[in-house]
Amino acid sequence: MATVTLKPTKVPELIFEGYSITPDAFAGKTAAQIAALPGHEGKFVLKLGEFFTVSGNGGETAADTDIVIDGDCSRVKYIGSKMTAGSVTVNGNADMYVGGWMKGGKIHIKGNVDSFCGIQMEGGELLVDGDAKNHVGCAYRGDWRGMKGGTIRIKGSAGNDIGTAMLGGTIIIEKDVFIHVSTHAEGGTVIIKGDVEGRVGGQMVKGDMYVLGKIKFMLPGYKKIGTVEKEVDGAKYTFDHYIGDLGERHGKSKGQYVYANLYLKAAA
Amino acid sequence: MSSGELIVKGGFVIDPTRKINGDVGDIAIKDGKIVEKVSSSAKVIDAKGKVVMAGGVDVHSHVAGPKVNAGRLMRPEDKLRAGVCRSGMAQKNGFRMESGFSIPSVFRTGYEYARMGYSFVMEAAMPPLLAPHTHEEIHDTPIIDEAALPVFANNWFVMEYLRQGEVENTAAYIAWLLKVTKGYGVKLVNPGGTAAWAWGLNCLSINDPVPYFELTPADIIKGLIQANEYLGLPHSIHIHQNNLGNPGNYPETLASLKLAEGVKAKNKFGRETVMHSTHLQFHSYGGEGWKDFCSKSREIMDYINKQKNITFDLGCVTLDETTTMTADGPFEHHLHGLNHLKWTNVDVELETAAGVVPYIYDKDVLPNAIQWATGLELALFAKDMDRAFITTDHPNAGPFTRYPRVIKWLMSKKAREATLATMKNTDRVINATYIHGIDRELSLYDIAQMTRSGPAKCLGLARTYGGLAPGMNGDVSVFDLNYKDMPKDAEKIEAAFQRAACFIKDGEIVVKDGEVVSHGHKKTVWVKVKMPENPQVTRDVSQAFHRGTYTVDISNYPVREYLAPHQSIIDVNVEA
Structure with a gap:
C-alpha cells in the first residue's frame, strides 16, 4: 500500500475541478507526476501542483493507492469521482460531486460536503462525518438512472433530493433531512435517522425507506398496511409499514403488485 | 473569405x-x-x-431550431456523454466551450463538423412559424455554411390548395414562404399524418384520408413534386415518408417512391432528381411485428437502383444513446409508448408539430441491431453512389459525429463483422438481415460521392x-x-x-x-424565388393572419435581416 498526501497550498479563485484526485489517476505515478495531473479552474487547465504539495508516490494499482488530503477542500470539486478502488481521506470539507459515479473503493470526508455527493454511484463506500447539502446519491439532473450500488453514510444532516431515481445501494443519513427522499426511485434503500420535512417517496415505484424520526408532512400516496419489527443499521425498531406511491405505475412479481416500502418508526 | x-x-x-x-x-x-x-x-x-x-455536404441533419433546443432543455444529462468538452483550443481567446453529445451546443456542432471536413449542412426541418429562432441558431453555429428546409406537407394552406388540385397556387405559396422564412426547399414530414395528429390520429398509409382536408398523403406528395418542379427549385422535394419506424413498412415506402415515376426534373441547377427520400433505413422494414422484424433493404434498393430520378440518404443507426426529434409528432408519441422515456410534444399552429424522445440503440436489442444492419445495407446495395448519401438523420439514428464510424463500417467488411460478433443475438441478426452475406467494401471514391458530389448535386449546389x-x-x-x-x-x-x-x-x-484554428466565415444559404404576384395567395395569406388564425401578426412572421447577417442567396426566376 502506498499513501499519497496532498496538502492544500492555495485557495482557488474560482472552483478547482479535482477530477484527477482519484486512486485510479494516481496509481503508478510518482509524486512529481501526480503534481502534474490536470484539473480545471473555469476554462483553464491547471496542474494539481498549483494547489497542493504532493508527497509520496502512488501504488502500483488503484487498489494499492491511498490518498490523504491534509486540509480544507471547500473549493475542490469531483474528489474521488469515478474511482474504482483504493481510498481517499479528506481531513476537512469537500465541495460538490465527491464520489460521483464511483464504482469502488472508499472515501472518507472528515468535514462537510457540498451537493451531489455520490451521484449515480455504482459501488464502494462514501463516509461523511459532517453534513451534506443537496442531491445526495441522486441521478444527474435530467437522468432517469440514479444510484445503482454502494453505500453512502452521512453522519450529520442533509438537504433535499436524497436518492432521486435510485436503483440500488444504500444511503444512510444519521440526522435530519429536508424534502424529497427517493423521488422516482425504483430500488435501493434510504435510512434517515432524524426527521424529514416531507415529500418522502414521491412517484416511487420500488425500494425501501426507513425513517426513525418524524415525517412532518406525509404524502397522500402512502397507505399504512401494518406494524413490523425490523433491524436497521444494527438496531431493532418497531415500524409502521406504509406502501406507495399509490399514484404511480407498479410492476408485479408472482402475481402480486410490488410497491415501495416506507417504514416509519412507530410512536413509543 | x-x-x-x-x-x-x-x-x-x-x-x-x-x-x-x-x-x-x-x-x-x-x-x-x-x-x-x-x-x-x-x-x-x-x-x-x-x-x-x-468539403463535405450533409443533406439532412437536425442542428438548429426549436425541437433541437427542446431536446437540449429536456436532456441536460446528454452532456455527460460528451467526453472532453474543454479542449485546449477552448482556452484560447475567442473559442468557446463545447457541450452535448446527441444534441450538441451550436459551437460543438460547428466545430465537430469542421473537424470532420464538412463545409455545408442542411437543417432538415424548420417549422416556418419558428424560422426566426432557427436562423438565430444557424447564425450562432460557427464555420459551416447552413440552409434550412421549411416543412410543407402538413401546412393548412398547402392542403387547402392541393385538395382542389391547385399546383400553381401551392407553388406561389411555397415561393412566398421560402422568402419570408429564408428557407431552401420543400420538406415533407409524414405527409398528412402530422396534421392528423392534431386530431389524435395519424396517416400510416399514403392512401389514408387526412382528417378535415379530404385528401390523402399521396395527393400531397404528388402535388408538392409538381409545385417544386413548377418553380424549378435547386433541391427536389425532401421527404420523410409515412409509417416511419414500424415493422412491415417497406411496401408503403415503395408506394410513395413510385409517385415520382415519370416526373422529370426541371431546373437550372444541374439537378436530375425529383425526390429525395430521407433516412431510408427507418422505412425499409419487413415483418408483421417486432418478433419477425427484418430488413427489406434489398427490396427497396432493387427499386431505387432502377429509378434514376430518386436520391436517398441512409439514416444509419450508430448504436449510441441518442435523442430522437422529428416533426412526425404521432411517431414520437408511439416511440414514447415503446420506451417510456421522457417525451416532448409541440403543436405548431397551422403548419406542423414536433416530438422529442431519448432513445438508446442497444446492440444487444434485436430490433436495434437489425436497424443498424439495414442502414448499412442500403449503401452496400446501392449502384449509383451519387444518389446515396451518408447520414445518421442526426440525432435520430445517432449523432453526426459518428459519420466516420459509418464510413468505417461501409469500407470494411471486417469492421462490420467485428461489430456483428459483439452482439447478443448475432445469429438472429444475420437471419433477419442481408449484411453478413455482403462482401462489398466501399472505396474512398464511393465515400466522396456519398458525402460530397452526390449531396451537392441533389441540393442543386453542384456549381459551388x-x-x-x-x-x-x-x-x-x-x-x-x-x-x-x-x-x-x-x-x-x-x-x-x-x-x-x-x-x-x-x-x-x-x-x-x-x-x-479559426471560426471562418459561415454563410446562411437560402432560395429566393422571383415570380409574378399571385393575387389569390397574397389574399389568402393576409386573410389568414388578419382573421387571427395565427397567434402572431404577419409583420412578426418573417425572418428579419439581422437574424441572418451573412446570407448567400440563390435566385430562381419563374417566368409567367
Whole structure:
C-alpha cells in the first residue's frame, strides 16, 4: 500500500475541478507526476501542483493507492469521482460531486460536503462525518438512472433530493433531512435517522425507506398496511409499514403488485 | 473569405465531379475559390501521402431550431456523454466551450463538423412559424455554411390548395414562404399524418384520408413534386415518408417512391432528381411485428437502383444513446409508448408539430441491431453512389459525429463483422438481415460521392460545393489516409475521418491537425424565388393572419435581416 498526501497550498479563485484526485489517476505515478495531473479552474487547465504539495508516490494499482488530503477542500470539486478502488481521506470539507459515479473503493470526508455527493454511484463506500447539502446519491439532473450500488453514510444532516431515481445501494443519513427522499426511485434503500420535512417517496415505484424520526408532512400516496419489527443499521425498531406511491405505475412479481416500502418508526 | 493564396500540394485527390480518383495533384485556392494555379508566394499545405477531398455536404441533419433546443432543455444529462468538452483550443481567446453529445451546443456542432471536413449542412426541418429562432441558431453555429428546409406537407394552406388540385397556387405559396422564412426547399414530414395528429390520429398509409382536408398523403406528395418542379427549385422535394419506424413498412415506402415515376426534373441547377427520400433505413422494414422484424433493404434498393430520378440518404443507426426529434409528432408519441422515456410534444399552429424522445440503440436489442444492419445495407446495395448519401438523420439514428464510424463500417467488411460478433443475438441478426452475406467494401471514391458530389448535386449546389474544379468554393479537406496503402486496421479510417489533418473553408485554414484554428466565415444559404404576384395567395395569406388564425401578426412572421447577417442567396426566376 502506498499513501499519497496532498496538502492544500492555495485557495482557488474560482472552483478547482479535482477530477484527477482519484486512486485510479494516481496509481503508478510518482509524486512529481501526480503534481502534474490536470484539473480545471473555469476554462483553464491547471496542474494539481498549483494547489497542493504532493508527497509520496502512488501504488502500483488503484487498489494499492491511498490518498490523504491534509486540509480544507471547500473549493475542490469531483474528489474521488469515478474511482474504482483504493481510498481517499479528506481531513476537512469537500465541495460538490465527491464520489460521483464511483464504482469502488472508499472515501472518507472528515468535514462537510457540498451537493451531489455520490451521484449515480455504482459501488464502494462514501463516509461523511459532517453534513451534506443537496442531491445526495441522486441521478444527474435530467437522468432517469440514479444510484445503482454502494453505500453512502452521512453522519450529520442533509438537504433535499436524497436518492432521486435510485436503483440500488444504500444511503444512510444519521440526522435530519429536508424534502424529497427517493423521488422516482425504483430500488435501493434510504435510512434517515432524524426527521424529514416531507415529500418522502414521491412517484416511487420500488425500494425501501426507513425513517426513525418524524415525517412532518406525509404524502397522500402512502397507505399504512401494518406494524413490523425490523433491524436497521444494527438496531431493532418497531415500524409502521406504509406502501406507495399509490399514484404511480407498479410492476408485479408472482402475481402480486410490488410497491415501495416506507417504514416509519412507530410512536413509543 | 480569405484573399490569400493557398496551395494544397501533392495529395491523393479524390473528386468525383471530375472523375479524379486518387491522382496525385495540387489544389490551388485564391480569393476563397478554387483556381487553376496560384503564384509561387502562395502558402503551401503539404498533403503528401494524404487524401484530398472537397468539403463535405450533409443533406439532412437536425442542428438548429426549436425541437433541437427542446431536446437540449429536456436532456441536460446528454452532456455527460460528451467526453472532453474543454479542449485546449477552448482556452484560447475567442473559442468557446463545447457541450452535448446527441444534441450538441451550436459551437460543438460547428466545430465537430469542421473537424470532420464538412463545409455545408442542411437543417432538415424548420417549422416556418419558428424560422426566426432557427436562423438565430444557424447564425450562432460557427464555420459551416447552413440552409434550412421549411416543412410543407402538413401546412393548412398547402392542403387547402392541393385538395382542389391547385399546383400553381401551392407553388406561389411555397415561393412566398421560402422568402419570408429564408428557407431552401420543400420538406415533407409524414405527409398528412402530422396534421392528423392534431386530431389524435395519424396517416400510416399514403392512401389514408387526412382528417378535415379530404385528401390523402399521396395527393400531397404528388402535388408538392409538381409545385417544386413548377418553380424549378435547386433541391427536389425532401421527404420523410409515412409509417416511419414500424415493422412491415417497406411496401408503403415503395408506394410513395413510385409517385415520382415519370416526373422529370426541371431546373437550372444541374439537378436530375425529383425526390429525395430521407433516412431510408427507418422505412425499409419487413415483418408483421417486432418478433419477425427484418430488413427489406434489398427490396427497396432493387427499386431505387432502377429509378434514376430518386436520391436517398441512409439514416444509419450508430448504436449510441441518442435523442430522437422529428416533426412526425404521432411517431414520437408511439416511440414514447415503446420506451417510456421522457417525451416532448409541440403543436405548431397551422403548419406542423414536433416530438422529442431519448432513445438508446442497444446492440444487444434485436430490433436495434437489425436497424443498424439495414442502414448499412442500403449503401452496400446501392449502384449509383451519387444518389446515396451518408447520414445518421442526426440525432435520430445517432449523432453526426459518428459519420466516420459509418464510413468505417461501409469500407470494411471486417469492421462490420467485428461489430456483428459483439452482439447478443448475432445469429438472429444475420437471419433477419442481408449484411453478413455482403462482401462489398466501399472505396474512398464511393465515400466522396456519398458525402460530397452526390449531396451537392441533389441540393442543386453542384456549381459551388462538393467538388474541386476551378471556380468552386475553396473548401478542401485533407485526411491522413494513404490512398495507395490503406490501413488494414479500419479503426484508423474512422480516426482519420473524425479529425481532418487540415480543412480549408472558403480559402481559410479552419482546422489544422484535427483542431479548430479559426471560426471562418459561415454563410446562411437560402432560395429566393422571383415570380409574378399571385393575387389569390397574397389574399389568402393576409386573410389568414388578419382573421387571427395565427397567434402572431404577419409583420412578426418573417425572418428579419439581422437574424441572418451573412446570407448567400440563390435566385430562381419563374417566368409567367
